[in-house]
Amino acid sequence: MSEAGPSGRGVVGLHADESHEHRHHSAVPYVVVWIALLVFTALTYWTGTRHLGQWALPIALAIACAKSAMVALIFMHLSDSSGTTRMVFATSLVFVGLLLFFTVADVATRFTPATPAGAPFGTERSQPEGLLEHEMPDE
Amino acid sequence: MSHEAEPLGLPEGILAHHFSSLDRQNEAMRLGMWLFLATEILLFAGLFTGYAVYRFQFPLAFAECSRHLNIAAGTVNTVVLITSSFTVALAIHFARSDKPRAAAICLVLTLLFALGFLGIKAVEYTEHFHEHALPGKYYAFEEVKIPGAAMFYSLYFLMTGLHGVHVVAGMSVLSYILWRTLQGRYSSKYYTGLELGGLYWHLVDLVWIFLYPLLYLI
Secondary structure, eight states, X not given: OOTTOTTGGGOOTHHHHHHHHHHTOOSHHHHHHHHHHHHHHHHHHHHHTTOOGGGHHHHHHHHHHHHHHHIIIIITOGXXXXXXXXXXXXXXXXXXXXXXXXXXXXXXXXXXXXXXTTOSTTGGGGSOTTOOGGGSOOO | XXXXXXXXXXXXXXXXXXXXXXXXXXXXXXXXXXXXXXXXXXXXXXXXXHHHHHHHHOHHHHHHHHTTSOHHHHHHHHHHHHHHHHHHHHHHHHHHTTOHXXXXXXXXXXXXXXXXXXXXXXXXXXXXXXXXXXXGGGOOOSSOOXXXXXXXXXXXXXXXXXXXXXXXXXXXXXXXXXXXXHTTOOSSSOOHHHHHHHHHHHHHHHHHHHHIIIIIOO
């Protein structure tokens, strides 16, 4: 990025070496990631249809994050991108984290009288306590 | 170095006059695309947050509605999208290896996968309409009658609908890039345009990677 220098547009040269490098660029990582993504999809299908109760969501999210990391790093070339580009992506993830964390923290720590009458929030709190998803009768 | 002072046989009009070098232009293009992708990520994050709130409030309704979705269709669509991401990655690989014909074939495959995805999604939507499993006040699904079910379908249609819009947008971008590839614009010397179109398509795939377990596999 910094090599062009004051001599201006004349210095296109630098990328000639770079493009030469790219000519020997290999497709093997893409094939590996594709197979890994298919394996992870099978895995998330298997765990997802077993209804593992309170572990279902963490497992599903962990697998989805692993798949996304592979797509972002290899398919989207973040593993060999400039620091600026990586920082943009990392920053967006930080803000997604902030948004989700504080919103869910709010909802998760409410107690029934704190939810306004008629609001959807807390509707199912009136159902028997301790009834977990996996205990729900299967139809 | 003097022979490299020329833009190395690039097709006309690739290096804009306000960039001092192609490297700088490529880096600016990538950074711009990633900034746009960041806004896209935050757009979907808003919907995912809404999903988190209502799933927390209506865990039973969400689980019950999820079990009435067509898991087979969702799983096949996941495989289709992942494979389409792979073919886009291959298209970029072939373009930068100076194999434009192979790159074009990969792009055509990607477009076919995208059409397949939309076709399967259309079959699913048709089922929902027949069952009246629709958002908000239009919800009249006989099989799930508990509070929160309508909210699940509102979020389901919003999230898959916005994702579907992105699939259509991605297909338009990739069609344009396919046309440019056939014109011989992309090579080992320049392939950034193709790369950026690919980035958009991978984002579409990224969003679906989260939608699939959150909607179909509760």
